[in-house]
Amino acid sequence: MSNRRNFIQQTLLGATGAAILPLVG
Structure with a gap:
């Protein structure tokens, strides 16, 4: 469980993280 x-x-x-990284980088 x-x-x-x-x-x-x-x-x-x-x-x-995969969705935010491109926006930050």
Whole structure:
């Protein structure tokens, strides 16, 4: 359960970073 939640959070964080990086850079 906790592992799945961590995976979702990691994926969401990765997607957010990928979307923000081009705008910042």
